[in-house]
Amino acid sequence: MKLSQYISLSIILILGYGCTSNAPVTKKLTQQQRVEHMLELEFWRTYDPALGYVPRERLRVAVLQTRAMQQAMIERRAPDDLIPKFNERGPNDIGGRTRAIFVDMRDADGKKVWVGSVSGGLYVTEDITVGRPDWKNVDDYLENLSVSSIVQDFDDHNIMYMGTGEGYGGGIARGVGIFKSVDGGVTWELLSSTENSAFRFTRSMAIQPETGFVYAATGTGGVLQSKDGG
16 A cells, blocks of 8 residues: 555544544423422422421521511611602613712702713703703713712812722723812813822712812722822
8 A cells, every 4th residue: 555545544534433422412301301400409499407308387487587687677777757758850861870979069059969970971950950951061071071089178179089990890981080160160171190000999089178178089099198189
């Protein structure tokens, strides 16, 4: 036999062996078999090895205990007149999540409200108490529209801060830092000191009333402090 014939025969044998699978073939169960399988699983889940059988009388005890716990929770619940009632105030034509809500301290009546949208930017309404408040977008041309937090200075109410970047669920919406306004939210400037990776996800902000120190809780930099307004 020639060398070429030996090679051809070897290739055929190798290919034939490679096509032969030793993997077990999964057989599709019938509906009856699936039901029986589930019943068997349920049996072993509730089986008590110490008794040698399924103590079905315990199921009744478990049901009674569950009902007692539910009743206790109902009795501990606050009266209906103490439970806050919420009415939708919009904006109902803008999609996205709202992470920040802030009542403007300059409004003695508490009607002016700011909200921050994760994907839509900053909005403000002059009267939150009406049935359909008129929401205005503050600035569509900010460097970032993922607003996650809003705070206002306790002494000078014209000074406001706005954190960007959602930072929840694996950092869905990345921010660019913290914006500051010195004219009551009319215009906003990005603080250069926050243009770094530590402020990409500013989840929450707060201002210390006595000192005016600004705090930012971020997803990548931890809790950060500014003693000079950023």
